[in-house]
Amino acid sequence: MPKTLAQKLWDAHVVRVAPGEPDLLYVDLHLVHEVTSPQAFEGLRLAGRRVRRPDLSLATMDHNVPTQGGMRAADESSRRQMELLAENCRREGIPLYQIGSRRQGIVHVIGPELGLTQPGMLIVCGDSHTSTHGAFGALAFGIGTSEVELVLATQCLPQKRLGDLAVTITGELPLGVTAKDIVLSLIGQTGTSLGQAHLVEYRGSTIGGLSMEGRMTICNMSIEWGAKAGMVAPDDTTFAYLQGRPSAPKGAAWEAALDHWRSLSSDTDAEFDGEISVDASRLEPHVTWGTNPGQVAPVTGRVPEPRSDTDERALRYMDLLPGTAFADIAVDRVFIGSCTNARIEDLRAAASVIKGKHVHPRVRAMVVPGSTSVKQAAEDEGLDLVFKAAGFEWRNAGCSMCLGMNPDILAPGERCASTSNRNFEGRQGSGGRTHLMSPPMAAAAAVTGHLVDVRELI
Amino acid sequence: MAPLDRADVDTDQIIPKQFLKRIERTGYGPFLFFDWRADGNFVLDKPEHAGSSVLVTGANFGCGSSREHAPWALRDFGFKAIISPSFADIFLANCYKTGLLAVTLPERQVRHLIDLASEDPTASVTVDLDKQEVRGEGFSYRFEIDAFARECLLGGLDEIGLVERNEPDIAAFESRRPAWLPAVK
Numbered sequence: 001m002p003k004t005l006a007q008k009l010w011d012a013h014v015v016r017v018a019p020g021e022p023d024l025l026y027v028d029l030h031l032v033h034e035v036t037s038p039q040a041f042e043g044l045r046l047a048g049r050r051v052r053r054p055d056l057s058l059a060t061m062d063h064n065v066p067t068q069g070g071m072r073a074a075d076e077s078s079r080r081q082m083e084l085l086a087e088n089c090r091r092e093g094i095p096l097y098q099i100g101s102r103r104q105g106i107v108h109v110i111g112p113e114l115g116l117t118q119p120g121m122l123i124v125c126g127d128s129h130t131s132t133h134g135a136f137g138a139l140a141f142g143i144g145t146s147e148v149e150l151v152l153a154t155q156c157l158p159q160k161r162l163g164d165l166a167v168t169i170t171g172e173l174p175l176g177v178t179a180k181d182i183v184l185s186l187i188g189q190t191g192t193s194l195g196q197a198h199l200v201e202y203r204g205s206t207i208g209g210l211s212m213e214g215r216m217t218i219c220n221m222s223i224e225w226g227a228k229a230g231m232v233a234p235d236d237t238t239f240a241y242l243q244g245r246p247s248a249p250k251g252a253a254w255e256a257a258l259d260h261w262r263s264l265s266s267d268t269d270a271e272f273d274g275e276i277s278v279d280a281s282r283l284e285p286h287v288t289w290g291t292n293p294g295q296v297a298p299v300t301g302r303v304p305e306p307r308s309d310t311d312e313r314a315l316r317y318m319d320l321l322p323g324t325a326f327a328d329i330a331v332d333r334v335f336i337g338s339c340t341n342a343r344i345e346d347l348r349a350a351a352s353v354i355k356g357k358h359v360h361p362r363v364r365a366m367v368v369p370g371s372t373s374v375k376q377a378a379e380d381e382g383l384d385l386v387f388k389a390a391g392f393e394w395r396n397a398g399c400s401m402c403l404g405m406n407p408d409i410l411a412p413g414e415r416c417a418s419t420s421n422r423n424f425e426g427r428q429g430s431g432g433r434t435h436l437m438s439p440p441m442a443a444a445a446a447v448t449g450h451l452v453d454v455r456e457l458i
Numbered sequence: 459m460a461p462l463d464r465a466d467v468d469t470d471q472i473i474p475k476q477f478l479k480r481i482e483r484t485g486y487g488p489f490l491f492f493d494w495r496a497d498g499n500f501v502l503d504k505p506e507h508a509g510s511s512v513l514v515t516g517a518n519f520g521c522g523s524s525r526e527h528a529p530w531a532l533r534d535f536g537f538k539a540i541i542s543p544s545f546a547d548i549f550l551a552n553c554y555k556t557g558l559l560a561v562t563l564p565e566r567q568v569r570h571l572i573d574l575a576s577e578d579p580t581a582s583v584t585v586d587l588d589k590q591e592v593r594g595e596g597f598s599y600r601f602e603i604d605a606f607a608r609e610c611l612l613g614g615l616d617e618i619g620l621v622e623r624n625e626p627d628i629a630a631f632e633s634r635r636p637a638w639l640p641a642v643k
Contacts, residue, residue: 015631016624021606024624026631028639036525038481049618055641064479077479084481095642116640128524128548142548144526145483146555146617154621156628160604192466193518197547226521228547249638257638292466292521310465403523405475424470424522426493 002267004164005233006199009139009264013122015156022158028121030151031107032059032094034085035405036126040149041088053155054093058116059085061098062106063405067368067395071099073407092152105371105397108132108339112216113373115245119234119261124151129339129421131222134231135215136238137264139199141229162228163198163273166266169206171281176455178349179214180341180419180438182206183221184286186278188296195227198273201266202232206280212241213345220340221421224293233265287326287451288423288436290314295423299326299441299453317425318433319413326451329435333416334365334446335428336392336439338402341419342370346439347378350419351386353443353457359391360449366393366408368400392446404429417445459583460507461575465516469528469549472520478527486527487534502535506579514541514571520549529556539585541592543568554607557614559587567592567599587611 003011016024030053037059044050051057061082066073074082082098089096097104103114108129111117119137124130126148133140143157151157169182200222207215215232222230232238239258242248249257284298291314297304303324306312315322320329336342336350347369359365367387369375375397378384384394401408402420404427410416412431419442420427423434435451444454477489494500501507513532519542520528529552532540539559553560563571574581574594583594587608592599610617621628 016627024621024627026628026635028635029642035478039483039526042481042483047618058642075479081479081481116642118640121639126524128522142524144524144548144552144555146526147551150618150621153618154628155632156621156624158606158617158621160606192521193544193546196518196544223522223548226518226546247640247642249640253638256636260636260638292468308465309463313464403470403475405478422468422470422522424468426474427470430474430493 002269002271004266004270004272005137005201005231005264006139006164006229009120009122010161012120013139022160025122025157025159027124027151027155027157028056029111029116029123030057031111031123031125031130032057032148033063033107033125033127034061034081035063036145037088037148038081038084039145040152043149044152049153051092051094051152056155057094057152058111059089059094059096060104060107060110061085063399063403065099065398066407067398067400078406102372102376105373106339106342106399108220109343109370109374112136112212113245113371115242115248118242118248118257119238119264124157128223129220131227131230132216132220132339134219134222134229135212137231137234137261139229139231142223165195165198165200165227166272166275167200167202167278168204168275169202169278169280170204171206171279173206173280174283176440176458177283177285178438178440179210179217181283181286182278182280183218184288184293184296184436185283186276187221187225187293188286190225190276190294192224192292192294193226195222195225198227200227200230202230207232208235211345212237213343216343217340221293224421234261285438285441285454287441288434289318289320291317291423291425293421293423293436296436299451301326327453329451330415330449331363331417331435331445331451332414333410334363334442335368335401335416335418335420336366336442337368337370337400338420339370339399340421341439342368342374344374344377346419347374347383350439350443351383353440353454354390354447355386357390357447359446363446363449365391365446366395366401368395368408369397371397401428403427417442417451459512459514459571459575459581460502460510461572462501462513462515463572463576466518466521467515468522469520469525470522472528473525473531478525483530484534486531487536490531490535509536511536511538512541512583512585513537514568514575517543517565519545521546524548526552526556529553529558533558541568541571554610557611559585559611561585561592561601563592563599563601570597
């Protein structure tokens with residue numbers, strides 16, 4: 001029977017099936033961070049359990065870390081959470097990249113760049129954006145703290161089988177339009193919950209033409225339309241990205257892995273429970289106007305008339321009137337960062353827009369590389385100088401203003417052009433207003449001081 | 459029964475990020491819907507809904523962040539069951555682990571319950587997990603729930619203990635894993 005990629009990945013990880021029970025799956029890599037793990041480690045300790053496979057676990061500090069000033073800049077409870085992670089990792093023998101480590105960074109940025117994220121793997125993390133790793137042809141999804149405890153103890157996870165969706169994206173991306181615009185436009189089309197209880201495969205010529213960074217951006221936001229996981233079948237782009245990375249297989253092991261990886265795609269006749277098509281050649285740069293990622297529109301348009309109570313509430317929170325041209329919306333802050341858009345390619349794209357220009361005097365703009373390695377790579381290319389010369393703050397790696405669990409937050413009423421993934425009420429700081437967009441679009445907003453079509457600047 | 463007549467309620471609203479810095483599993487109740495309650499006149503703070511153990515709300519409840527702190531906060535506040543037309547996947551899993559019953563009912567029945575709770579705050583409902591129904595005066599709505607999740611909720615099973623019983627299968631699986639798979643150094 002023909003299988004989808006997701007079914008192949010699922011079947012390859014089944015430890016045990018029993019009627020009436022969820023499948024028991026084996027986890028190849030468990031990523032751990034400071035915020036969703038303390039109670040899990042505590043639970044283990046109280047039950048007298050140990051971590052089964054510390055060698056298949058990796059911890060980093062990202063949510064709470066200050067992006068300047070180091071550990072000393074963290075508030076007391078953040079510091080306590082980070083110290084507790086270090087203590088738990090030490091006791092259980094889990095490798096940890098803490099503040100100051102050259103490998104520290106956002107958990108979904110460091111897995112791929114270390115070559116730990118590979119095709120065919122099952123990867124989990126106590127974080128909803130774990131779907132990012134699906135870009136490599138892995139089955140990857142977020143879990144809660146009780147499940148974190150379960151995986152620490154057993155390296156396994158009981159999961160009910162899910163449905164399959166295919167999103168086929170074809171056509172050449174127009175200039176100034178990015179992977180972020182593909183996924184924002186998709187969520188505008190699907191709404192925030194169509195993907196519920198489904199594993200999604202992104203495919204088609206446009207996906208094939210995207211870099212790994214672009215594929216990660218799309219898989220990252222799968223959760224924003226409700227999907228459990230998003231994935232892309234691995235191809236030569238995937239293999240080229242992985243080859244030579246610290247944890248990628250070497251020599252004969254590389255050849256063996258490659259043979260297996262090439263088998264990881266949906267069979268021609270495989271059936272999906274639903275299919276969605278996107279014509280990328282007609283896309284424009286997108287911006288969100290509301291308080292969920294499905295409230296989104298092309299930047300060339302205007303704030304729409306509300307069609308529901310949710311829309312009305314969103315417009316009130318965002319302090320926007322229907323009919324306002326997006327280009328007339330001034331911003332106070334610009335944030336380029338997050339697990340969605342803080343990889344080297346994202347920083348290059350943003351830098352190319354601002355080169356030789358300056359941040360608008362009313363705007364405070366910052367760039368937060370996704371990892372310490374990304375920061376180093378950007379500095380090796382001189383991108384930091386481009387950003388600094390334009391008036392951007394150049395920070396250390398972390399989740400930063402994507403979720404405001406660290407000193408980087410919006411003040412109440414501030415409006416931000418952000419490359420992150422969620423525009424929920426208060427997400428970037430209580431009372432803050434978030435417009436999601438691509439890195440080039442955020443860079444353009446920084447320069448002009450308002451939402452703007454980046455194509456006017458390039 | 460308390461009505462929260464909003465769709466797409468995300469976990470950032472249920473428990474804002476500043477309360478995720480705690481390292482305990484309990485004590486989140488006072489911070490439930492913190493920003494919305496700070497705005498004043500929030501439905502859960504109305505005296506007529508004090509002490510409610512059932513929350514009835516709009517579709518896609520619990521979307522967004524995977525934080526299990528969201529069901530912890532709902533439980534600590536006093537809720538035992540949440541009724542909605544649909545729940546986000548991770549939130550739903552977290553509810554079962556927390557002992558919070560998430561009940562999915564058709565939009566029309568949820569609308570009835572929201573209207574009922576809004577118009578008559580004294581109206582009470584019984585959420586019966588054993589019989590899989592939501593009952594009130596003049597109505598009874600059947601709901602479906604995953605059999606295994608139901609058993610876990612009813613029996614309070616130690617899921618880690620259950621998985622550990624499969625040790626021979628787990629060890630056998632580990633011995634079959636391809637050699638090229640990475641270990642963290």
